[in-house]
Every structure is written in C-alpha cells, then in structure tokens.
Amino acid sequence: QAVDLQFYFPVAVGGKAADTIQELTDAYVAQNPDVTIDAVYAGSYQDTVAKAITASRGGNPPQLSVILSADMFTLIDEDLIQPFDDYLTSDEDKKWVEGFYPAFMENSQTGGKTYGIPFQRSTPVLYWNKEAFEAAGLDPEVAPATWDEMVEFGKKLTKKDDSGNVTQWGVRIPSSGFPYWLFQGLAIENGAILANADGNKTNFDDPKVVEALQYLVDLSTKHEVMAPGIIEWGATPKAFFEGQTAMMWTSTGNLTNVRDNAPFKFGVAMLPEKAQRGAPTGGGNFYLFKGASDEQNKAAVKFVQWITAPEQSAKWTIATGYVAPRAETWETDTMKAYAADFPAVLVARDQLDFAKAELATYQNQRVTGIFNDALAAAITGQKDAETALKEAQAQADEILSEYR
Amino acid sequence: MPGAKPSGAGKPIVLATVSRTWGETVAVDGLSIDIPAGSFTALLGPSGCGKSTTLRMIAGLENVSSGRILIGGEDVTGRPSAKRDLAMVFQSYALFPHLNVGENIIFGLKVRRVGRTERDRRLARVADLLGLGQLLERKPGQLSGGQQQRVALGRAIIGEKPICLMDEPLSNLDAKLRHEMRVEIRALQQQLGFTMVYVTHDQVEAITMADQVVLLNGGRLEQVASPRDLYEKPATPFAARFIGTPPMNLFPANAFRKLCTAPDFKLGLRPEAMHLEDGGPVNASVRAVEYLGADVLADCEVAGTGFQVRLPASRAFTPGQSVQLGFSPDDLHVFDADTGRRRDDLISEFGALLRS
Amino acid sequence: MPGAKPSGAGKPIVLATVSRTWGETVAVDGLSIDIPAGSFTALLGPSGCGKSTTLRMIAGLENVSSGRILIGGEDVTGRPSAKRDLAMVFQSYALFPHLNVGENIIFGLKVRRVGRTERDRRLARVADLLGLGQLLERKPGQLSGGQQQRVALGRAIIGEKPICLMDEPLSNLDAKLRHEMRVEIRALQQQLGFTMVYVTHDQVEAITMADQVVLLNGGRLEQVASPRDLYEKPATPFAARFIGTPPMNLFPANAFRKLCTAPDFKLGLRPEAMHLEDGGPVNASVRAVEYLGADVLADCEVAGTGFQVRLPASRAFTPGQSVQLGFSPDDLHVFDADTGRRRDDLISEFGALLRS
Amino acid sequence: MKRGIALKRDWIHGWLLLLPAMVFLFAFTHIPAVTTFLNSFFSTPRGRRPAKFIGLSNYERMLDDPVFWKVLWNNVWFAFGTIPVSVGLAIVMALWVNDRLVGRSFVRMAYFTPTVLPLIAVANIWMFFYTPGFGLVDQITGALFGWPASNYLGNPDTALNAIIVVTVWKEAGFFMIFYLAALQAIPVTLKEAAQIEGAGRWTIFWRITFPLLMPTTLFVCVNAVINSFRLVDHIFILTDGGPDNASALLLFYIYEVAFRFWETAYGATLTVALLVLLSLLAIGQFFFFDRKVHYK
Amino acid sequence: MTGAGFSFDRVLNTFAAWALALLWVLPLAYAIWTAFHPAAYEARFELLAPLTLDNFVKAWDAAPFARYFLNTFLLVSMILAGQFFLGTLAAFAFARFQFPGRNILFTLVLLQLLVMPDILMVENYQTMRMLNLVDTIPAIALPYIASGFGIFLLRQTFMTIPKELDEAARIEGASVLGVLWRVYIPLAKPTYLAYGLVSVSHHWNNFLWPLIVTNSVDTRPVTVGLSIFSAIDSGVEWSVINAATLMTSGPLLIAFLLFQRQFVQSFMRAGIK
Numbered sequence A: 001q002a003v004d005l006q007f008y009f010p011v012a013v014g015g016k017a018a019d020t021i022q023e024l025t026d027a028y029v030a031q032n033p034d035v036t037i038d039a040v041y042a043g044s045y046q047d048t049v050a051k052a053i054t055a056s057r058g059g060n061p062p063q064l065s066v067i068l069s070a071d072m073f074t075l076i077d078e079d080l081i082q083p084f085d086d087y088l089t090s091d092e093d094k095k096w097v098e099g100f101y102p103a104f105m106e107n108s109q110t111g112g113k114t115y116g117i118p119f120q121r122s123t124p125v126l127y128w129n130k131e132a133f134e135a136a137g138l139d140p141e142v143a144p145a146t147w148d149e150m151v152e153f154g155k156k157l158t159k160k161d162d163s164g165n166v167t168q169w170g171v172r173i174p175s176s177g178f179p180y181w182l183f184q185g186l187a188i189e190n191g192a193i194l195a196n197a198d199g200n201k202t203n204f205d206d207p208k209v210v211e212a213l214q215y216l217v218d219l220s221t222k223h224e225v226m227a228p229g230i231i232e233w234g235a236t237p238k239a240f241f242e243g244q245t246a247m248m249w250t251s252t253g254n255l256t257n258v259r260d261n262a263p264f265k266f267g268v269a270m271l272p273e274k275a276q277r278g279a280p281t282g283g284g285n286f287y288l289f290k291g292a293s294d295e296q297n298k299a300a301v302k303f304v305q306w307i308t309a310p311e312q313s314a315k316w317t318i319a320t321g322y323v324a325p326r327a328e329t330w331e332t333d334t335m336k337a338y339a340a341d342f343p344a345v346l347v348a349r350d351q352l353d354f355a356k357a358e359l360a361t362y363q364n365q366r367v368t369g370i371f372n373d374a375l376a377a378a379i380t381g382q383k384d385a386e387t388a389l390k391e392a393q394a395q396a397d398e399i400l401s402e403y404r
Numbered sequence B, C: 001m002p003g004a005k006p007s008g009a010g011k012p013i014v015l016a017t018v019s020r021t022w023g024e025t026v027a028v029d030g031l032s033i034d035i036p037a038g039s040f041t042a043l044l045g046p047s048g049c050g051k052s053t054t055l056r057m058i059a060g061l062e063n064v065s066s067g068r069i070l071i072g073g074e075d076v077t078g079r080p081s082a083k084r085d086l087a088m089v090f091q092s093y094a095l096f097p098h099l100n101v102g103e104n105i106i107f108g109l110k111v112r113r114v115g116r117t118e119r120d121r122r123l124a125r126v127a128d129l130l131g132l133g134q135l136l137e138r139k140p141g142q143l144s145g146g147q148q149q150r151v152a153l154g155r156a157i158i159g160e161k162p163i164c165l166m167d168e169p170l171s172n173l174d175a176k177l178r179h180e181m182r183v184e185i186r187a188l189q190q191q192l193g194f195t196m197v198y199v200t201h202d203q204v205e206a207i208t209m210a211d212q213v214v215l216l217n218g219g220r221l222e223q224v225a226s227p228r229d230l231y232e233k234p235a236t237p238f239a240a241r242f243i244g245t246p247p248m249n250l251f252p253a254n255a256f257r258k259l260c261t262a263p264d265f266k267l268g269l270r271p272e273a274m275h276l277e278d279g280g281p282v283n284a285s286v287r288a289v290e291y292l293g294a295d296v297l298a299d300c301e302v303a304g305t306g307f308q309v310r311l312p313a314s315r316a317f318t319p320g321q322s323v324q325l326g327f328s329p330d331d332l333h334v335f336d337a338d339t340g341r342r343r344d345d346l347i348s349e350f351g352a353l354l355r356s
Numbered sequence D: 001m002k003r004g005i006a007l008k009r010d011w012i013h014g015w016l017l018l019l020p021a022m023v024f025l026f027a028f029t030h031i032p033a034v035t036t037f038l039n040s041f042f043s044t045p046r047g048r049r050p051a052k053f054i055g056l057s058n059y060e061r062m063l064d065d066p067v068f069w070k071v072l073w074n075n076v077w078f079a080f081g082t083i084p085v086s087v088g089l090a091i092v093m094a095l096w097v098n099d100r101l102v103g104r105s106f107v108r109m110a111y112f113t114p115t116v117l118p119l120i121a122v123a124n125i126w127m128f129f130y131t132p133g134f135g136l137v138d139q140i141t142g143a144l145f146g147w148p149a150s151n152y153l154g155n156p157d158t159a160l161n162a163i164i165v166v167t168v169w170k171e172a173g174f175f176m177i178f179y180l181a182a183l184q185a186i187p188v189t190l191k192e193a194a195q196i197e198g199a200g201r202w203t204i205f206w207r208i209t210f211p212l213l214m215p216t217t218l219f220v221c222v223n224a225v226i227n228s229f230r231l232v233d234h235i236f237i238l239t240d241g242g243p244d245n246a247s248a249l250l251l252f253y254i255y256e257v258a259f260r261f262w263e264t265a266y267g268a269t270l271t272v273a274l275l276v277l278l279s280l281l282a283i284g285q286f287f288f289f290d291r292k293v294h295y296k
Numbered sequence E: 001m002t003g004a005g006f007s008f009d010r011v012l013n014t015f016a017a018w019a020l021a022l023l024w025v026l027p028l029a030y031a032i033w034t035a036f037h038p039a040a041y042e043a044r045f046e047l048l049a050p051l052t053l054d055n056f057v058k059a060w061d062a063a064p065f066a067r068y069f070l071n072t073f074l075l076v077s078m079i080l081a082g083q084f085f086l087g088t089l090a091a092f093a094f095a096r097f098q099f100p101g102r103n104i105l106f107t108l109v110l111l112q113l114l115v116m117p118d119i120l121m122v123e124n125y126q127t128m129r130m131l132n133l134v135d136t137i138p139a140i141a142l143p144y145i146a147s148g149f150g151i152f153l154l155r156q157t158f159m160t161i162p163k164e165l166d167e168a169a170r171i172e173g174a175s176v177l178g179v180l181w182r183v184y185i186p187l188a189k190p191t192y193l194a195y196g197l198v199s200v201s202h203h204w205n206n207f208l209w210p211l212i213v214t215n216s217v218d219t220r221p222v223t224v225g226l227s228i229f230s231a232i233d234s235g236v237e238w239s240v241i242n243a244a245t246l247m248t249s250g251p252l253l254i255a256f257l258l259f260q261r262q263f264v265q266s267f268m269r270a271g272i273k
C-alpha cells in the first residue's frame, strides 16, 4: 500500500516554476513506488496560506506545503504545523539540517525546533545599468558600495529634460505591497535587527531603524535621486529596462527576467553598506502539517530531503532564479557551469554571509502590516520617520505582549 | 365551425350581488345577473360603467370584493382563470408580442396539448374566417389595429370553450368587416352553443346579436331585457336615451300644452318615430340639419326643448324653417319624473290626449 | 374653445406619390392626396388598408419609402415629428404609464413651457369637455378603455396645433358619448381652424364630420370626395359597397331579365333606396330578417343574387315570403364590370329600361 | 371564504416556487453568515487557544480602531465617487448603443469589455497605465501637455481617486448591459407620442425614458451601493490598500483582517458592521423606492 | 434627407459615443498590443514593432489549458443553468404572488447580494467536505447557484411585463408554470441574455474559491492557469499576462460578439406597438 501525500506549493515567479516542481515530483514518485504525491499548485503565497488554513480548518490539511518563511509563527500559532525534529533523529539527519545556510535557518527555527526547511528562498540585490553609468561618466563595472556612494552616483545618474521633468532616476527601491522587506536591507546595513528570534518583540523605534528610514526618505526628498511617493514593486524591472532608473533594488528572483529582457549590459551587486553589508532573506520553506499519520510524515520528510538534495536543488535554482539554500548545491557541476556562464548568480550566494532573517513575528501579517503603514506614511511625507516608527512600535507591542 | 363538435354545450353564469371596489372607486356595485346556458348576453353601458370589470370578474382575473359568481352551478368565486374553462378577447387585445399570429391563435391549444393536425386544421379554418391567412407568420407588432383585434378574436374562438367572454372585440374594425364578423360570431355561437358574454359600446351590436342585453350604469344594473324589449320598452329614461342613435327625445310633459296638467312625467319619442305630418301634434322649428346618407337628422325645438328627428334626405330643410310632426301613439314612452320608472299604463291615455 | 386664440390657422398637407413598404408588404402605394388648410379630412378604408401608416407618415413617425410630404408648402419628408408642429391621437392611445391623467394631458404644454396658469386653465376646460374631471389624479392603468381613449384625445386637442391627426379616436366610446364627441371635435376644429386628418373605420363618423373623405383600399387611393358625393356617386363598386351600412347591393346586369343584353355592367342599389312596391320591378324572395330597432334588414334574393333591403319594422316578414320592390331611377348606380368605373351616362337609360 | 382559498393558493405557489432557491441560499449564505455573526462575540480561536466568549469586546475594539474609521471614510468617498458617475455613464452608454449609430457594434463591444476581462488582468493593465514615467497616462499627458511624471497610485492624495476611475470603468460597462436590456422593453409608441408633442431627445429622455427605466435604475443603484462596498479585487493589485491605508476600503480591510491576519473573529465583527451598514443603505433604499417604481 | 439641426445632434452624439468607446476599449487594446509584441514593446507603441506569438506559446505551455477550458465550460454551464432555474422560479414568486413572508424572504435574497461569498469560505469548505464534494466541479458551483443578483434582476424584469399577457395566458388555460414558461421567460429574453453574459464572465473569471476548493487538474478552471502569471515577485510581465488573458477570455469575447446582435434585436419593442 503506497503512502499518499498532498503537497501545496505557491508560484511567485511565473510559469516555469510550476512545471519544474511537477517534474521533480513525478521523478521522485517514479523512483519511489511506495509513495504517491499530489503536488497542488495553490496560487500566490497569500493564496497558499489561505488554502492551507481553510483546508485545515475544514478538516482536510495537506501533509506538506511551501509557505513563506515569515509565516512560521503564524502557523505555529494556528497550531497547524509540527517540527521536523521528530523525524530527523539520526546524526545524518542532523548534519543535513546544518547543511543549510544559517541566514536561511534563522527564519526556520524557533524555540530550538526546526519548523521549516528552506526551499524557494531569495534575497534582494542591486542591479545597475552599465550603459547609464558610462553615460554619466561613472565606471560601468563598479557599483556603489556604501550609502553615500549610492547617493553620489545617483545624483550623477539623475537626468532631467529641458522642461525640468526627470527622465532617468538614479535609484529605485520599490515600496509597494511589502516595503518592509527592502527597507530591512537598509536597517540591517545600519546594524539594526527588526525582530527577535522568538518572534515576540520588535525594535521598530531603534534609532538605527529611524536613521535607515530617514535615509530612504531622503533619497527622494533631499537628494532627489529616487522618484517620490510609493514605488511600485511590479513595475520596477520594467522601469529599469525602460531606462527610467539606472539602479534598482529587487529580488534575485528577477535575475532570469533581467537577463532575458534588459536591452543593455547590466551588473548585479550586493546591497551597499553603512555600518556593515546586509540584506534580509525571503521566500518559502517547507512545512510539515499536523494531522497526518506517521508514515505520511516520514515519507514527507524523505521527499523534502530528496528535493533539497544538490541535483534537484540545482535544477530548481536554474529554472527559477531562487538561491540554492545549501552550500553543497553550489559545488555540483551543473551549478558550476551555470555560475560560470552567469556569474551574477553568485552575488546572492555571497551576500548570504551578511544576510539576516526576514521580519517575522507572531501575528506576522498584522505586525508587518503596521510596519508597512508606518513606512508608507514616512515615504509619502505624512509623518516623520521617528513618529511613524514610534507609533508602529507601540501598536506592535500591544499585539505581541500576549506572546511574551 | 361545421363538423367541429361542441366541446360541451354552454354553461350558465350567475352573478350574485357582486361588487368590486378600488379604494374609494366603486367599479361594480352589487350586481346580480343570470346568464342562461348557451345564451348571448351583451353588456352595454357608458364608458367607465364597469363592463370590463364585470367581465374580468367572470373570467377570474379580478378579485371579487363581495358577492359570488357561479358557473355551471358551481361556485367559482375563488377559482383561478385557468380552471374556469373559458375564452376571452381583451379590450387591449393582449397579444403575445413574441409569438407570431399563428402561434398566438393556437396558444391555448398548445397549452392543452391538442394534437398537431387538429391544431393546424382549426387554425386554417379560423384564419380563413377572420381573413388572417396571409398574416400567420407576422408578429403582432407588424399588424394594423384591426388585424390585431382579429387575432385576439381568433385566439378566443379557436378553443371552442363552453363560455366565451369578449370585450369590445370589433371596435377597431370597419363597418363592413364588422358586419360580417357580427354575423359570423353569432352563427358560431349558435352552432356551438356556448355561452357568450359580450361587452360592447355599440348598441347595434348589442341589439342585433344578443339574446339578452344587460345595461349597466355607474356600476349598477339599469335593465336586463331582450334587445327588442329594451328598445321598445326602456325601463328608465337612462335606458331610453342610451339605446338608439340618435337617442330618444325626452320632453317634460308640460312641453305640450295639452299635457300641462301632468308635469310629473317625461314623455319619450324616438327620432325615427316622428314623421312629417301636416297638422301633426308637434309644431317645431328646425335649428340645424345633419346629413346622414339616406336620411337627414334634423335638430328641432319645441317649447324650449331641443330634440332630433330623422327625416328623409329627399326633402331639403333649412334652419329656421317650421315643420309639423306626427307620431303613432304606440311609439310614445312615459316615465315618472320622480322615480324614473316606466309607466306603460299611461301611454294610451297620454297618446290620446296629444292627438286629440 | 371659446376665447382661445387659434395658435395659427391650419396648414395644408400634400402627399405626393407617397409609398411605404416593409419588405414584401406594401402598406401604402403611391398615394397622392391634397389636404386643404383648415379642412377636415377623413381617411377611410378596410382594416389593414394603410390608414394608420399614412397618418404616421404625415406625423413623421414612419419613414417614407418613396414620395414626398409637404406641410404648409414646405417639404417635411425628412423632418422629425417634434418639428412638424402637429398633434396626434394614437390608435393604441400611447399614454405615459408613469404620469397621471392630468400630467398626460398637459405633457405637450409643459414641453413647450406654457405657463402654469394657462396650463391649468386649458386642462380644466379639456377635462371638462371630455368628462375626465374626476380622474385627473389616476394613472392610465386605473382607467377603463374608453377613459384612456379620452385622455389621449385630451392630450391632442389641448395643444391647439395647426394640424391634428387622429387614429380612430372614438372607437372605444359608447354611442352616446361618441356622438357628443363627434360634435365637439367638429366644433373645435371649425372654431380653431386647424387641419384635421381623421382615421376612422366608422363611416358615420367620416360622413358626418368630414369635409372630404379619402377612401383607401389596399394601400391605394380609391376615391377622394365630399361625403355626399362619396355616398351618392361612389366612383367604384368598392366605394359603393364600402360606404353605407348595410352596403349597397350590386347586381350583375343580367340578374334583371330586361337588361340581359348588357352583361358587362354592374348595377348598384342601396338597401334603403328600395321600398315595398306592389308590382315593382324587383321580384325577390326573403331569406332572413334582422331586427335593427326602427327597421328590419331583410336578406333577399333575386335570380340567384343575394341582397339586402331596409324595410319598416312595422310589418312582419317571414323567410320564404316573396316581396315586390321598387326604387327611383335616381338611386341607381351603374358600373363598368371591367374597368370598375362609374358610368353616370347609363343611369337614366338603364333606369328607364328597368321600370319599363 | 372562497376568496381565502384563492389567496392561499397564491401562498402555496409562492412558497413552492421559492423553496429550491431558498434551500441553496440558506445552505451557502445565511447559515454560514449566522455563524459568522455569532463568531463576532468570541475571541479568535488560535490553534492552542480555543475561542471564548468575550461579549462585545470585538465591537469595542472596532470603535477604537483608527484604521476602521479611516477605511470607512475612504469607502464613503469611494461610494460618492463611483455611484453617480458609473450609473450616469451606464445610462448614456445604453442610450447610445441602443440608437442607430455609426459603428454601433464596435462601440457596444468597447463598453462591454470591462465585463469580459478578468480583474487580475485588468488591474495589471491599469497599473501600467498609472505607472509613473513610462505609463500610458504619463506618456499621454507628457506628450500632450508636457506634464511631469506623476505617481498616481503611490501618492495618498490620488491613490483612491485612481482606484475610483478603474471602478467606474468597470461598473459603467457592467450596468450598461442592464439598461440596454431594459430599453428594449419600453414601447416605442410612448416615445413617438412624446415626439409628436414636440419633445426633443432631452425631454423625451427626462420625462419618458428615464422614469420608465426606474425599475432598472433601482436595481442598478442597489447594486451600485453594494458594489461600492464590495468591489475590492483590483485594490489588491493596484495599491494593496496603500499608501498607509489611503486606498483601503472596508471590505479590503476585512479581507486583510480575516485572511492575512487570520483574526477571524474581528473579521466577523467588521463583516457584521458592513452588513448592517449595507442593509440600511441598500435594502432600505429598495423598500423605500420599490413601490414608487412600479406603476401598476 | 435629415434636417441640419438633427444631424448636428447626431454627429455630436456619435462623436461622444466613440470617444468614450475608445477610452473604454483602451485596456483591451493594450492587452492585444502587448500580447502580440515582444516584451520590449510593452511601453513603447511603435507602428512597426515586430509581431510575435511567443507570449501565447509561453502562456499555453504554463498549464494544461485544454483541460482547464473544459472544466471552466462545465462549471459556467452548471452555474448558469442552476441560476436560471432557481432565479426564474424565485423571481416569478416575488413578482407575481402575494404570500406571507414575502418581504422577509426578499430581504434575505437581497442580503445574499451583500454577503461576499469569500467571507464564508471556511464555512462553505466545511460544508463541501461534509458533502464529500471537495475537489469537484459541483463544489465550485454550488455556493453560487442561488444568486440574489439573478433573483433580483429577474424580478425587476418580470414586474415590467404587462399584466394582461399573463391574464391572457391564464385564460387560455396555462398553469402557473405554463404562464412562466410561455410568457414571462420569452418576454424577459433580453434580461436573460444580459444576465447570462454577466454571470458567465463573472464565473469564468472567478478565482479564489475554485483555487481553494479544488486540488486537481481535472477540476480546476482556467483562471488558475492564468494566475500563475499574475504572481509578481519578479515584476509584472504584461506581455505574458495579457496573452494569457486574451487566451482565456477569448471565448467570452467571441461569445459576446455573437450574442450582441440578438441582444439588441428589437423583438420585444415591436410587440407593444
């Protein structure tokens, strides 16, 4: 009797991803006749959580699902997931867990337990338009390495037409939808951590955070190197291709897209530093759902181990642009050949040394929602950075106090 | 229709003190009528007197405010129209705009699942009868008013129901067609033996077709009688003036010097009952003359009372001219001025007095 | 209305070879009519002959397939209705269901921003004229058929336009009201001097009211004439039979032995033109008798040709009875059997022959 | 009495006709809705802490919630921005399209597009239109008037208005369809009668067509009111409620609370508030006007 | 033929109608533009831009669209049939019968207009599981089958149908359902068409509930395939989204083009002349 598994996965980077997951699952099932896996495409990250929670509450949870790493506390809070540890008992298994980049594991473990296994993970990087650099008299091969440099370069790169309308901005840090993520890059660079590892305390009003926010606001108001107002995430790559901006911050998930569509030479660099280099991680982990039998859980864990193994992981990374979460993957021949052909992919990997966990707390969406609103208020000039963050911190404290 | 078997002879209809009111408006007021099975009854009366409402109550389309309605001896007061087994022609035709003429006519047959061949046979006959043969494919919107009315008529007669209600079914037809239809409807009714209740504002129709005429006035029953009786013995001045065109002339009794002792009566004389008679009892002056074709209608005056006379068109009359008119005493009608009732007992007396 | 100044005297209307077709159907076919300013013209003809269509083309509601229409000397063929400055009563009334009676009537005045007091004054008068005083607050859905028709009439006459078109405006009224309305409409028209085009299927209406009658048949012009001429000198057998109730009797000439030499002619005689005459030229047998009130209508037969005679109700006739009838030669009509044209030249000859 | 029987028959017919629809309505709307309502008196169950009865606390929280008041106010503004314009445009479009017009088919198809295109796609397209710099609006205003790039969606002052424009676009085409169907049912003779009376297009419209369209207008208005609280799908893509809730509407906020924050109890509370508000507005509107609208 | 003022009015109206139409069709026009051009031309409108079908190929390959189309077709037919059936009966009851509880029941119907089905998703999922219908097409359809919108719309339409026609049919012996079938439904045809178009396009494009209640390719509608491209982690790819959109809503557009002639045909207006 074969073990039945149901596995939900989201797609956040376009059509190829779904195919690849299906292919991998099929390959696995072909090799292991004792399991059948029903891989269910579940929409965006949002949709996937909604589907998983709805199904669980309706008494029909999946056994396995890929969900945002930042949702870990929410899922624990909802009592929907169980730690992997019970099924990772052998030493081999423990070593396997340690094989993931620590930056990715920060969001996957809490209270000493491992709840998530990194899978489709990403991190933001800086893309720059080499031709625009050249036109502005900058060295096209050198990206800004510090905040100040970014302003300095930006000023050179910002172009206006005769009537004073800007035709090309220096830099673009999108702030729609989930502004906290890219902002977190600035905060980490400034040495601030937004939330503790237990997910029950935030540091929104840390002066370093305020300073980082002030810098972001200044980019458009004081230095005038970035467009004012909220900047749309979805339109950012297009703006970059259209020459509307000479630099952009966005996810490594965009690498393939940029390579295919940028009509000019471009470079990829780590985010510039202030006190230090830094970037948040992002993306989805595997979670093990409650309500399954022991066999199912064991089979699920085996599958997770298989799909994150070097060969499969390499295939996945190449197909989607996500950062392979285990160092060993980068050692495979496939990956090496890929990186040789397209060295930009290595930037994200290297940046992982400085990366920190994505903002994640209990009641995560609500807390980040509050933080997002504060950022938006500051960016659009409705509040100054400090008040906005102070208020956000107060609200977050109120929500999180019951989890301390 | 020859060869078609009556689907059951007519059924009698009884209205027992039926009323219908809308808020303040009393459309029908305690009406009691007996309509014998297989009879042709005409409902007559001025505009707004409640004819349509009465018909609609018989059909079950209008709720009865009080009273009862019996069809074939059964109380049908609360029964829905579909179960009353009758046909009806609506004053506004009520043709189905989405069906063509043929489909409109056979609508009821289809509802009752009459077989296709039978349907076609009957349709052909009805269409032929009504001169609609060429129009069967048209939609009602593409017909003239008279054509629409004929379709409505066709829909009602094709079913050969025991009761047929018609609300002014010929009002939009020309005189010739109307005359033909009158004859056809009457023949059909007699042949099939169904009970007909026929609303009309046209007395010629009422008089030529009906077995009995029900005259309504302001929602109340004025008189029920055979056409001949209604014409010859109107029960009230209202009936007298309503039936006959131009209407009967009514004179206060004291318009005639010889009758000035009887001021409490009204005398009636039909325009066609008076004729030129040198030395006749009525000495009138002509006020105006209206040309009618075969005759002229002279508007005359006697002792301050205007009246009309139908005179042969062969003689020329000029306004102002004075004429002497006579009549036969049998043509005289006498009404009590107070109660409005007919006084047949006085006719010969007054007639003699006048001619004396 | 007394005191109201005509808003401009009537305008003449000219139709120059106007046609209207729908696909195959030819509703109006090369019609040319002259309607003098201030005249009262009646459009008469059998159901579906194109009366309403003609009226609607004059009103500008129907496109003209070919030909031209002139109003007041101007070509208005392509002009929208609103700019033709005329009033119209629709066969189907076309009352606005959301407006009450009063609002329906003054609709046009409001559109033309006539002052409130003037509006109220005119409304009161029209309502009074039409007996609608009590109903001004009602919605059309709450009116009887005749009441609706009167509202439509009111809406047309209140505007005092130079041209007024009416499509069977009295068809749903009872005889008495109809007679009154006829007189009123005619009086109003003469007083205000507007041009009236009046569609009717009722010849009495056409004959009593009109200055000229336009007789249509199958979309074609049959005859234009004054009512008297139309009655007395119908140009064709169709006109002869269409005008007059019951219709004129037509005999093939060889129905009379004395005329069997002239088989190519038709002889016409009106039912009321024949009278009982012992030894009269027509020897007929009675087939049926219809009671009409003042007279009876006898259905007779001579040499296989059926015909009708109006006879006094005072004598009783039984089917099968044989009667001898006479007529005055002046009442004879002669038509060419082939061309259908009237042959006045032959009347005295034939009359003499018959009476000989 | 017999009349009673006639009435009773009406009752039975009425109920029988309604029965199937009501079964489904109850099973999939009303019973779940009642559960939702009851949930508003409990705390949100979180895996380890089951729901407990907390009375009106959720309602108190709602009254104290600044975001609630903000989105409510946004919604009022949104309703005023969308309803009159979209209903007005719908009528005008229906009249045009019902008329004999050069290229009527194309025009009709154009007006109909909002209904056919899925919101996900539409929202993305509008996002492009609004994008600063190279977006269509900026390309056009830049080329025609030399205006600088403007960030319609990223500016709290314009974000909601930008959403209103998209909504009007969507709604007007949608409502037009119902007006078009209703126009078919108006007898032409009435228009003709009005023309004869000298009424121009304008008068005919205001005095005849418009009043006769009232049943449809009532339908459309009730729906427009409801939609003004309901149509939020495009907000997810266009602004995600931002900046700082400037373009969030009540239902959007409910979504956020219920399906992002998974605070189902508070979501239920907000839903109850929304339902009460809408019932007052839409159902009240309906029962107030229905009698006047059908003149029979 | 026409007078000067008249045609001026016409021209003005035509002009305005066209202007609005062009504005309204812009999103569709843009969708077509981008779908047939390489991504580089998403924001540049050059007459001579090269044409391509790559976007469609990419979209088509992303999911088993053939199967999805079949599912969607079954889904919308099921919903439409149910909505027509239940809506017609209920609307008829509300429009022409007097019975106690009428207003309350109608309020309940209107309430359904207000209650967004998505809010009730969790409850409805439970019901579907109880009925053992999860991951079937009926599960997607059932919650939408009784539509307050449809009942309300049809009621409004039925109420405008002249009462006499109803009466004439009843006189002819038609039963309650006979009257409905032979008079009301044919006369409400424009409304049915309008409602059908709207309902079909709404459910054709519905996404969240189908996504949640289904798991397999055999039951999922096209929108699920389409949604793969709307996930925007990597920025919006208008050309592919729009190609996918055109592909999925193409059948709707074509259906509308076919039906619109009927839709504006004046079969009803001729009738009440």
Ligand SMILES: Nc1ncnc2c1ncn2[C@@H]1O[C@H](COP(=O)(O)OP(=O)(O)OP(=O)(O)O)[C@@H](O)[C@H]1O
Residues within 6 Å of the ligand: B141, B142, B143, B144, B145, B146, B147, B172, C022, C025, C026, C027, C045, C046, C047, C048, C049, C050, C051, C052, C053, C054, C091, C201
């Ligand atoms: N829309 C249409 N399509 C096709 N034929 C039509 C249309 N309207 C009218 N007709 C036909 O045109 C002819 C003339 O119609 P019209 O309404 O003018 O007749 P009418 O003389 O007014 O008749 P009635 O006295 O019965 O009202 C009729 O045969 C009618 O069937």
Ligand SMILES: Nc1ncnc2c1ncn2[C@@H]1O[C@H](COP(=O)(O)OP(=O)(O)OP(=O)(O)O)[C@@H](O)[C@H]1O
Residues within 6 Å of the ligand: B022, B025, B026, B027, B045, B046, B047, B048, B049, B050, B051, B052, B053, B054, B091, B201, C141, C142, C143, C144, C145, C146, C147, C172
């Ligand atoms: N729905 C209603 N509400 C109020 N009053 C009404 C309603 N329907 C009819 N009436 C009134 O009831 C009276 C009788 O109407 P009915 O239709 O029976 O008249 P009728 O005799 O058929 O007249 P006509 O010969 O003009 O058709 C009229 O005065 C009419 O105004």
Ligand SMILES: [Mg+2]
Residues within 6 Å of the ligand: B051, B052, B053, B091, B167, C144, C145, C146
């Ligand atoms: Mg009547």
Ligand SMILES: [Mg+2]
Residues within 6 Å of the ligand: B144, B145, B146, C051, C052, C053, C091, C167
């Ligand atoms: Mg006519």
